[in-house]
Every structure is written in C-alpha cells, then in structure tokens.
Amino acid sequence: xxxxxxxxxxxxxxxxxxxxxxxxxxxLPSPYEDFNQTTLLPLxxxxxxxxxxxxxxxxxxxLPRPAGxxxxxxxxxxFLSGLKRLFxxxxxxxxxxxxxxxxxxxxxxxxxxxxxxxxxxxxxxxIYRPIFRSEVLRRIYRKYLKPGGKITARLTGDIDLNxxxxxxxxELSYRCTLCRRCATVCPIGxxxxxxxxxxxxxxxxxxxxxxxxxxxxxxxxxxxxGSTTGMKxxxxxxxxxxxxxxxxxITGYKVDIPWDVKGADILLIHNAGEILSWPxxxxxFAIIFQVAGISWTLSSEEVGYDGVNYGLWYxxxxxxxxxxxxxxxxxxxxxxKIVVGECGHAHKALTVIADRLLSGSLNIPRESAxxxxxxxxxxxxxxxxxxxxxxxxxxxxxxxxxRAMGIVEPQRRILRKIAPQFREMTPHGVENYCCGGGSGFAxxxxxxxxxxxxxxxxxxxxxxxxxxxxxxxxxxPKYVCAPCSNCKGAIRDIxxxxxxxxxxxxxxGGLVELVVNALDGMKKPIVRFGDKPSxx
Amino acid sequence: MTKFLISxxxxxxxxxxxLGISMSPAMISILTGVIPYVVFVILLAGFAYRIVIWGxxxxxxxxxxxxxxxxxxxxxxxxxxxxxxxxxxVLGRMAQEIFLFRSLFRNTSVKIIGGRPVYDGAxxxxxxxxxxxxxxxxxxxxxxxxxxxxxxxxxxxxxxxDGFLEIxxxxxxxxxxxxxxxxxxxxxxxxxxxxxxxxxLVTDYVVLLLIAGVAVTGLLMRHFFPVDLNALKTxxxxxxxxxxxxxxxxxVIFYIHLCFVxxxxxxxxxxxxxxxxxxxxxxxxxxxxxxxxxxHINPWNAPVKVHTYVExxxxxxxxxxxxxxxxxxx
Numbered sequence: 001x002x003x004x005x006x007x008x009x010x011x012x013x014x015x016x017x018x019x020x021x022x023x024x025x026x027x028l029p030s031p032y033e034d035f036n037q038t039t040l041l042p043l044x045x046x047x048x049x050x051x052x053x054x055x056x057x058x059x060x061x062x063l064p065r066p067a068g069x070x071x072x073x074x075x076x077x078x079f080l081s082g083l084k085r086l087f088x089x090x091x092x093x094x095x096x097x098x099x100x101x102x103x104x105x106x107x108x109x110x111x112x113x114x115x116x117x118x119x120x121x122x123x124x125x126x127i128y129r130p131i132f133r134s135e136v137l138r139r140i141y142r143k144y145l146k147p148g149g150k151i152t153a154r155l156t157g158d159i160d161l162n163x164x165x166x167x168x169x170x171e172l173s174y175r176c177t178l179c180r181r182c183a184t185v186c187p188i189g190x191x192x193x194x195x196x197x198x199x200x201x202x203x204x205x206x207x208x209x210x211x212x213x214x215x216x217x218x219x220x221x222x223x224x225x226g227s228t229t230g231m232k233x234x235x236x237x238x239x240x241x242x243x244x245x246x247x248x249x250i251t252g253y254k255v256d257i258p259w260d261v262k263g264a265d266i267l268l269i270h271n272a273g274e275i276l277s278w279p280x281x282x283x284x285f286a287i288i289f290q291v292a293g294i295s296w297t298l299s300s301e302e303v304g305y306d307g308v309n310y311g312l313w314y315x316x317x318x319x320x321x322x323x324x325x326x327x328x329x330x331x332x333x334x335x336x337k338i339v340v341g342e343c344g345h346a347h348k349a350l351t352v353i354a355d356r357l358l359s360g361s362l363n364i365p366r367e368s369a370x371x372x373x374x375x376x377x378x379x380x381x382x383x384x385x386x387x388x389x390x391x392x393x394x395x396x397x398x399x400x401x402x403r404a405m406g407i408v409e410p411q412r413r414i415l416r417k418i419a420p421q422f423r424e425m426t427p428h429g430v431e432n433y434c435c436g437g438g439s440g441f442a443x444x445x446x447x448x449x450x451x452x453x454x455x456x457x458x459x460x461x462x463x464x465x466x467x468x469x470x471x472x473x474x475x476x477p478k479y480v481c482a483p484c485s486n487c488k489g490a491i492r493d494i495x496x497x498x499x500x501x502x503x504x505x506x507x508x509g510g511l512v513e514l515v516v517n518a519l520d521g522m523k524k525p526i527v528r529f530g531d532k533p534s535x536x
Numbered sequence: 537m538t539k540f541l542i543s544x545x546x547x548x549x550x551x552x553x554x555l556g557i558s559m560s561p562a563m564i565s566i567l568t569g570v571i572p573y574v575v576f577v578i579l580l581a582g583f584a585y586r587i588v589i590w591g592x593x594x595x596x597x598x599x600x601x602x603x604x605x606x607x608x609x610x611x612x613x614x615x616x617x618x619x620x621x622x623x624x625x626v627l628g629r630m631a632q633e634i635f636l637f638r639s640l641f642r643n644t645s646v647k648i649i650g651g652r653p654v655y656d657g658a659x660x661x662x663x664x665x666x667x668x669x670x671x672x673x674x675x676x677x678x679x680x681x682x683x684x685x686x687x688x689x690x691x692x693x694x695x696x697x698d699g700f701l702e703i704x705x706x707x708x709x710x711x712x713x714x715x716x717x718x719x720x721x722x723x724x725x726x727x728x729x730x731x732x733x734x735x736x737l738v739t740d741y742v743v744l745l746l747i748a749g750v751a752v753t754g755l756l757m758r759h760f761f762p763v764d765l766n767a768l769k770t771x772x773x774x775x776x777x778x779x780x781x782x783x784x785x786x787x788v789i790f791y792i793h794l795c796f797v798x799x800x801x802x803x804x805x806x807x808x809x810x811x812x813x814x815x816x817x818x819x820x821x822x823x824x825x826x827x828x829x830x831x832h833i834n835p836w837n838a839p840v841k842v843h844t845y846v847e848x849x850x851x852x853x854x855x856x857x858x859x860x861x862x863x864x865x866x
Contacts, residue, residue, distance in 0.1 A: 006734045029651050089594060097593035098819050104586070105814035108740055109665075110725075110732045111643050114658060120646065126731070135735055155542075155738040184601045187633075187640035187665070188811045189818025194599070332864070352827040356596050360844055363831065371608065378611075404599075406606030406619040406825050413612070426655060427644075430603050430618075463653060470652070 005126040007135040010168050011160035016042070017127060017168060018056045024123030025455060029466060031503050040455060043447055052167035056127065058452035060174035060444060061211050063167050072163035075207070079166050080144055082206025083137075086198060087145070094316050099198050102190045103138050106131075112182035112192055117433045117460035118175065128456075130182040130192035133172050136165070137199060170209055173199040177438030177457055178313065179399040184430065200314040210314050213444045218310040219318035223325070226302030227272040228310065228443075236305040239275045240282070240298065247283035251516065252523025257286045260333065261297035266372070267335040268296055269307035269326065269350075271343035271485035278488065280526055281342060284512035285369075291519065292376045297333065304329035307340055308485075309349035313439045323354035327362040337365040339372050342510045344398030344484035345439075348405060370401065370483065373515065374410035377417060383520040386418050388535040389527075391477055393419040393514065394468040396461070396491065397432035398484035406430070411483055411511055418518040419481075425468045433460045435482065437490025453490065454497040462494045466504065475505060477529035483511040505529070540727065543741035547749060550799060554792040558785065567794060568771055569780040575798045582805025587813050595819045598827040603642070606825050620824045633821055637666050661725070668718025671711035672747075674698055675754075678709070682772035704759070712755055719748050743807060746800045753793035763787045 005018060022039045040057035052063040066072045085091040087100065112130040113119055119128040126132060139159035143149040159165065176196045183191040203209040212218075222228045227236070237259065244257045258264070268289070274281045289296045299305055303325040311319025330338050340346050351366045358364070376382065395415055401407050408429050415422045425432070435442070436458025444450075469478045482488045491508045500506040507529050517527040517534060527534040557563040604615025614621065617628040632638035645658040677694050681687045699707035723744050726736050757763050767783050768790070774781040804810070816822065849856065849863055856863050 004730050004734050027648065089592075093594040093596060095597070095599075097590060097595045097817065098599070100590060100593055101814050101818055105808055105811040107808050107811050108732075108735050108737070109640075109661065110729065110735070111640060111661065113731065114643060114645055124731075126734075129731070131735060155742075157737045180601060183820050184603055185639055185642045186820070187637050188815045189601075189633075189639070189820035189822075191599075191601070191820045194820075352599075353597060355827060355831065359842065361846065367828070374612075375609070403602060405827070406602035406604065407608070408605040409612045410608070426653075431642075467652060 007132060007139060007157070008159045010127075010136055010172075011162055011165040013164045014054060016054055016056065018125050020057060020122060020125060020456070024125075026121045026123065026459060026463070028459075028463065028498075032466075032498055032500075035498060038455065040448060040452055047447065052171065053447075054164065055168045055171040056125075056175070056452075058449050059171065059447040060449050061170055061209060062446060063170060063209060066163060076161060076163060076166060078207055079202070080161070082202050083141065084145055085206065086202050087141070092198075092201075095194055095198055098189075098191050098194055102134060102192075102195055103141055105188060106134070106138070106190050107188060109187065111185050111187065112190075115182045115185045116176075117179075117181070117436070118177070118457050121459040122456050127172060128175055130176070130196075133169065133176070133199060134190075134192050134195045136169055136172075137195065140165070169199065170203050173203065174211060174439075174441075174444070175457075177399075177434045177436065177441055179434035179438050180403055181399075181431075181433070184403065197313070201316060204315040205317060211440065211444055211446070213446065214310045214314055214440045215318075218440075218443075219315065219322060222303060222306060222308070222310070223318075223321055226304075227306035228308055229272045229276055229306065231272055231276065231306070233300050233302055233305070236272070236275065237300045239279070240300070243275070243279045243283050244286070246279060247287065250280065250283070250524060251287065251526050253287060253521060255283065255286045255290050257282075257298065258296065259298040259300045261295075263334050264295045264297040265336045266294060266296040267304075267330050267333055267338050268298055268341055268369075269304070269338060269346065270298070270341040271308050271346060272306035273308075273485045273489065274341065274343075275305065278485070278510065280513055281510045284510070284516040284526060285341060287516050287519070287522075288373065288376060288382070288512060291521070292379070292381050294376070296339075297335065299329050299333060301329050301332075307343055307346040307350070309346055309354075310440060312345050312349040312353065319349060319353065320357050323350060323357055324362065326350060327354070327358045327364055330364045331361055335364070337367055339367050339369050341369050342483040342485060342488075342512065344400035344486055347398075347407075348400040352405060368401065368405070368407050368410075370407050370410040370511075373511065374414055377414045377515060384418050384515075384518045385520060386420050386518050388525065389419045389514055389518045390421060391479055391529075391534060392421045392423065392469055392472050393479045393481055394423055394425055394465065395428070396425070396435060396465075396480060396482040396484075396487055397428060397430075398482070398487050399432065399434050399438055401484065402432060403430050414511065414515065415481065419514055423468055425464045433464055435461045435484075435487040435490040436494070437486050440486075442486045442489035442493070450493065451497075454493055458490050458494050461491070462498060462500075465491075465494075465506065466500075469504065469506070474503070477505045477507055477532070477534075479514070479527065480506065480508040481511055481514060482508055501530070539736065539738045540741055543738045543745060546742050546745055550746075550749060550795050551792055554795040555788060557795070558788045558791045561785070564785065564791070565782055567791065568783055571798055572775050572780075575802045578802045579804060583810075583813060586805055586810055587817070590814065590817045595823070597819075598823050598825055599819055600823040600825050601820045602825055607829065621826060621829065622824050626822060626824050630816070630822055634815065637662055637669075639821075640665060660721070664718045664721035667714045668722060671715035671718060674711040675709075675715060675751075678711070682769055683776050685769075685773055706758060708759070712751070712758075715751050716755075719744060719751065723748070739807060743800075743809060746796055746803075749796040750793060750800060753789055753796060757787070757789055757793060761787065761789050763790050 020039050022037045027036050053059045116130050122128050139157045143153040178193045180193040218228050240257050247255050309322045441453050482491050495506050513526050517525050525534045557567050602619045604618030606619045607614040607621035616625045620626045620629050640662045643658045644655050646653050680691045698709045698711050726732050771783040
C-alpha cells in the first residue's frame with residue numbers, strides 16, 4: 001500500500017508533492033471512456049523555471065521563486081506576522097470567530113472529506129481534502145503562535161515552517177472552490193471552505209500574493225478601467241446597442257435596452273462576461289423586463305456594468321472597494337433597488353457581505369434576479385407556451401446562490417412552469433456539487449490550470465450532468481440551465497474539453513433564455529442547438 | 537503508529553500514579569480533599585475563558601450554512617429549521633444539531649455501481665457518535681446519585697430505565713454497553729482508516745484512552761471489585777458541601793478511576809473536547825439567515841468619522857459650481 005501524504009509532508013522540498021497518475025481520476029461513463037487514462041502532463045521545466053510549482057501538476061498563482069535564503073526567510077517572517085494579524089480583532093473582524101473555533105475545536109472526525117468533489121474526483125488525493133490545508137494552518141498556528149507551541153507540537157501535530165510550506169499552501173488555497181459543501185456536513189459547524197478563504201486573504205492582504213486573473217486583471221482592472229473584462233464604458237454602450245439590434249434579429253421582437261435611466265425602479269447589474277460571451281442572456285433579461293412592463297435600467301458607468309466582485313474570493317479590502325462603487329452608482333441613479341443578474345458570487349458579495357459596508361444613503365435594497373424573475377413569471381402578466389421548451393433540461397445550482405444564500409426554490413418554480421422536460425440532478429438544491437469553476441477557477445487558465453479544472457474540479461459536475469440525461473438518446477439536444485456566469489463558463493469548458501457537444505448533444509445556457517424561449521410573441525427561438533432552432 | 541504508542545503510555549502512567557497515591561494516606565487525603573477543587577476550578581475557569589474569548593470575537597456576517605430554502609416570498613415554501621429566519625428556527629436547528637447530530641446525518645458516500653454513481657447515506661459514525669455521546673450524558677446523570685442527598689428523583693428514574701433489562705447483579709446498565717461500543721467504534725475507526733489515522737494526533741488518542749480508562753475502571757468497580765458505596769457517598773457529599781471528610785483507604789481501583797476523571801476534567805478546556813462548548817458558538821449553525829431580510833449594522837468597527845458626498849456637496853456647492861464641476865442638487 002502506498003503511504004498517504006501527511007500535512008507535515010508539505011514542508012519537505014520535492015519536485016512535486018502530489019501527482020495524479022494516469023487512470024487514478026474517477027472513471028467516466030460511455031462514450032467518454034477514452035478520457036479515463038487522460039491526466040495532467042507535467043509542465044515543461046522551462047515554463048516553471050522561475051516559479052513555485054512543487055505542489056501538484058498545475059499552477060494557479062505562479063509565485064516567483066525567492067532569490068536566496070534571506071529572501072525566503074523574510075517571506076516566512078512576513079507570513080507569520082500576517083498570520084498573527086489574522087487572529088486579531090483589530091485587523092480581521094470579518095470571519096474571526098469561525099476561524100478561531102476551527103483552530104481550537106475541530107474533532108478530526110473525517111466527515112468533511114467525503115463531501116468534497118475535488119477530493120473524490122481526484123482519485124482521493126490527500127492534499128485536496130478539505131481538512132488538509134486547514135490542518136496545515138492549524139499546526140503552524142499552534143506551533144509558531146501559541147506560547148509553548150514548539151514543545152507541544154510533538155503531541156498536537158508537528159510541521160516545519162519554511163518557504164516550501166508557504167509556497168505550497170498558497171497554491172493549495174487555489175485548489176478548493178469555496179463551495180462550502182463540507183461545512184454543511186460538519187457535526188460541529190467547522191467551515192473548511194471559510195478557512196481556505198482566510199488563507200487566501202492572508203496571502204493577498206498581507207503578502208500581495210494572488211492569481212493575476214483575480215487581482216491585477218481582476219479587481220484592480222475592474223476599479224481602474226471599469227470592468228474585469230477590460231471593457232471601458234464606450235465599449236459597454238456599443239455592446240448594449242449591438243445586443244439590442246441582435247435580439248431583434250434573433251427573436252423578431254424589438255427590445256429597447258435602457259441605460260443610465262435616473263429614477264428607474266430597478267438597476268440590473270450583469271456580470272460583464274455576459275455582455276461579451278453570452279449577449280442573449282443580457283437581451284433575454286431586457287425582453288422579459290420590457291414585456292412585464294418593469295421600470296428598469298442598466299448602468300454604463302465604470303464598474304456599474306460589471307457586477308462581479310472578485311474580492312469575495314480572496315481579499316476583503318478589494319471586495320469593499322468594488323461593493324461601494326456598485327452602491328454609489330445605484331445611489332446616483334436614484335433607483336429603488338439593485339437586482340443582481342445571473343452571477344452567483346455577485347449575489348453573495350453585494351447582498352450578504354456588502355451589507356456591513358453600505359451605510360446611510362448607500363444602503364440600497366439589493367435582490368437576486370431569481371426572485372425578481374419568479375415574481376414576473378408567476379404573476380400571470382406574461383403568456384407562455386411551455387411546448388416550445390420541449391427538450392430535456394436540467395438545473396445547475398450555483399453554490400453562492402443556493403447553498404450560501406438559500407435561494408433554492410424560485411428558479412425551480414420557473415422551470416417547472418416553462419420547461420416540461422425539466423429534471424433534477426442527483427444530488428441537487430443545497431446539496432448540489434460545484435461546477436468546478438467556483439471561487440474564480442472559471443476565469444483562471446494560466447499554465448495548465450484550465451485543464452486541471454476540466455479534469456479534476458469540474459469532473460463531478462460533468463458526471464452529474466451526464467447522469468441527469470442518462471435515459472435520453474444521444475441525438476436529442478439537452479440543455480443545462482446554469483443561472484450563473486461563472487458556472488456557465490465552467491460548463492462551457494467541460495463541454496468543449498470532453499467534446500460533449502458532438503458526443504451527447506449537450507448545450508448550456510442561463511435561465512432567462514429559457515423563459516424568453518417559451519414566451520408568447522417571440523417570432524423566432526432564442527435557444528438554438530448549434531444551427532438548429534429549438535422550435536418552429 | 538508511533539503516535540498511538542506514545543498515547544498508550546498515558547494508561548500505565550495514570551495507573552502507576554494512582555498506585556503510588558494509594559500507598560500513602562497523606563497522598564490519598566490530598567487526592568480526595570484538595571485535588572477535586574483544584575480540578576474543578578481549572579475546568580470551570582478554563583471553560584469560561586475559552587467561551588469568553590470565542591464569544592468576544594466579532595461575527596459580522598450572517599454566514600450560516602443554508603440547508604434549505606430560506607424565508608422568501610409568502611408563496612415559496614421555506615424550510616424554517618434547515619434555513620432559520622429567526623430565533624425559533626435557530627433554536628430548532630441547534631436542538632437538532634445537539635441532540636440528534638443533524639449535520640453528521642447528512643453525510644453521504646458515493647460508490648460507482650454498474651457504471652453509475654450511487655449516493656448512499658454514511659450513517660455509522662452518526663449512529664455510534666450519538667450512542668457514545670448520549671451514554672456519556674446518561675452516565676454523568678447517574679453519577680449524580682453520589683452528589684445529591686436525597687437523590688434527585690429523576691436520577692433514580694434514569695438509572696432504573698438504564699438498567700431495565702436487569703441482567704446480572706448489580707444490574708448491567710445499557711449506557712455502559714453503549715459507551716464501550718461507541719468508544720470502540722470511534723477508536724477502531726481512527727486506527728483502521730488510513731486517512732483518519734494520519735490526521736489523528738497523540739491528543740486525539742489520549743482523549744479516547746482517558747475516557748476508556750474512566751469507563752473501564754468504573755465498570756470494574758461496579759461488577760467485579762465492589763467498593764464501599766457508603767464511604768463513596770460520604771466523600772462525594774463532603775466535596776459538594778465544601779466539608780471534605782477523610783475517607784480512609786477505599787480501593788486502589790477507585791483511585792485509578794478518580795485519577796482518570798481528574799486528568800480528563802483538568803485537560804478538557806485545553807483540548808478538542810471544547811467542542812462541547814464550541815458547538816453552540818459556531819456561526820455556521822447558530823445564526824438566522826436574515827442577510828436579505830434585515831439590515832445588520834456591524835458593531836465591531838472602530839468609529840469612523842464620515843463625511844458623506846451629500847454633506848461634501850452641501851459644503852462646497854458654490855465652489856464646485858464656480859469651478860464648473862457637476863453637482864447633484866442645484
């Protein structure tokens with residue numbers, strides 16, 4: 001039997017702490033058996049020459065290697081002082097209590113591991129277990145910050161703190177999608193997802209270490225240019241005009257997309273990724289709101305047309321900066337409320353976490369699009385012909401909307417009304433599995449990270465999707481409804497990577513597209529399967 | 537395996553310690569007259585200290601894990617316990633957590649059977665965990681007969697129920713069987729499952745061994761090496777009335793029992809056994825999920841002097857206009 005990796009092994013320098021051998025990943029059913037031997041190829045040495053890459057077969061951050069031993073020691077000291085600050089009320093009030101509890105009362109009962117899709121799909125690689133990184137942090141905390149820790153470390157779990165430990169821990173914090181599935185099964189409420197978030201925060205806030213997709217090209221670009229996509233306001237306006245024309249061409253229904261309308265009831269904030277990659281989603285929202293006669297607007301101001309808030313995943317300060325910009329824009333437009341479009345993490349960032357930041361006139365009500373849409377669809381104002389959606393549909397539950405916030409039913413009620421062949425995945429609702437693209441993974445694709453995501457973290461979702469459509473013949477087109485841009489991105493990549501379009505006739509999209517597809521008054525279908533229209 | 541071997545040494549150490557104590561009347565009187573108070577003070581003070589430290593940590597966000605639909609529009613069926621919207625729901629949820637180990641019951645395992653994944657409940661840990669914790673509680677309640685005079689009626693009832701099978705003389709208690717079964721399961725699991733074995737620390741084993749030591753010596757006293765119960769009762773009543781009495785030499789096995797108990801009690805506040813108190817504090821469970829319903833003002837922020845934009849504009853409106861800057865209110 002192979003010996004299992006232990007948390008203390010993270011400190012022992014080696015080329016690669018954990019390598020997934022060919023055939024170790026959880027097997028896929030027919031017709032995808034040819035992927036069963038696929039595994040990550042080691043990165044070429046010239047690519048990883050100057051970066052830390054000794055955790056596993058992929059790289060998320062790409063930490064530059066320190067020049068010498070002094071620099072390494074300085075970084076270790078920086079880490080320790082950051083860790084100390086993480087446990088001080090003054091410096092970290094956001095998630096201090098659950099962090100402290102977990103450091104001190106985890107009973108090591110091993111329940112969380114089976115809940116983790118990354119661990120399960122990776123062929124149960126030890127380093128991906130929810131408790132692995134928590135245990136590493138716990139040991140460092142006890143040994144180096146608690147009085148007498150160096151003496152008791154023999155009894156309470158030893159670990160060496162050196163640059164290898166830290167570099168690997170930083171990378172390892174980007175192997176968990178923060179889906180919090182493990183937290184729901186913990187008998188004493190320890191939240192390993194949250195601890196992982198705190199580790200990321202420590203690296204970002206105290207050491208300036210974060211993947212460039214989240215930081216430089218993420219929140220920093222968002223605040224500077226206006227969008228994480230790099231789209232500036234004039235480009236956003238152009239895109240909205242383009243979408244407006246396009247929608248008439250696609251559906252035969254003339255829609256006006258209002259922007260910067262002062263005093264509108266609703267400010268709709270999309271993930272700007274929708275504007276670029278899934279314009280039908282933006283258009284479908286516009287059609288629904290117009291048919292329902294709702295007073296609404298988009299914003300073309302910097303930051304206002306991009307509802308994402310990557311800070312949620314790694315940095316409280318960046319989160320606050322972005323959230324305040326969103327609220328300021330809504331205040332200036334004097335809207336009655338903000339509705340967050342189909343973007344999971346924006347839901348949680350702006351409605352739950354930002355609540356403590358928005359004082360006085362910035363405290364504008366914020367609501368999920370799922371609820372707004374449910375209200376519209378069930379109001380009876382809109383007429384539907386569900387027969388137009390007569391194809392198999394399954395629903396993906398975005399973790400931030402469903403498990404983290406508890407918005408479970410509205411989207412289902414809509415689907416039950418408009419999609420006659422709707423079926424659930426197993427398990428679903430609050431027990432759903434992450435798409436594998438959570439916490440920024442869907443936009444991270446440096447080195448071979450995208451391949452790691454497709455092979456490991458998204459694998460469970462792929463299996464679930466295949467299972468939901470198991471009894472459907474291959475040639476029937478199938479629709480995965482994923483009301484979250486991030487999840488859609490991950491599912492798009494799964495379909496591409498495994499050629500599931502050709503092999504299983506698998507398609508994906510949001511919720512509003514299905515609503516518009518079944519809406520009376522549309523001359524042509526908005527949902528298309530490749531070249532084929534879904535009806536007519 | 538070395539971790540386990542190290543932890544096993546705790547057993548002979550405690551036994552030797554107790555043997556040593558039983559040799560000398562002076563040591564016995566310290567063990568039965570002074571140590572109980574010292575241990576009790578450590579337990580209470582340590583426990584309180586832990587709880588206060590945790591309690592003082594800010595919990596600004598409503599971050600409960602949501603295990604059902606949250607309270608929403610009136611026609612959407614909410615799940616008031618799995619996703620509580622207020623104190624009654626939280627109470628229900630916490631009661632389920634504490635008395636039924638609700639979250640542990642959620643645990644599932646996946647097996648690939650016939651090429652398709654089959655999801656199945658993984659309930660063994662839940663069953664044995666529940667058995668173990670409940671039997672500990674019952675054993676603790678039964679022990680109250682030593683500390684109350686007249687014995688609290690419910691204690692007698694619990695004992696009667698616990699021994700209703702009436703096997704052997706004195707009657708075998710069901711909770712003792714359950715306790716040993718639970719302990720054995722928790723222990724074997726930790727030793728046999730490789731993934732569990734390597735995250736197990738010396739302290740994880742020691743906790744189990746100490747409880748086992750207490751349980752086994754207790755059972756030995758009850759069923760094989762009877763001790764003078766009257767002398768025990770007199771001594772225990774002496775403790776609770778703050779008038780410790782010299783008890784004479786009761787029995788070696790009793791002193792071993794006592795040593796295990798005292799070590800366990802004194803160490804409890806510093807160990808993972810604090811999950812006893814921590815489970816009540818966990819924000820993943822004890823908060824109502826009202827993020828979208830209520831405004832939560834953060835009470836932990838240092839006071840910040842704010843100068844809002846509206847005030848700013850009021851102050852500088854004329855200057856702004858003069859400089860040609862746009863203003864919101866004319």
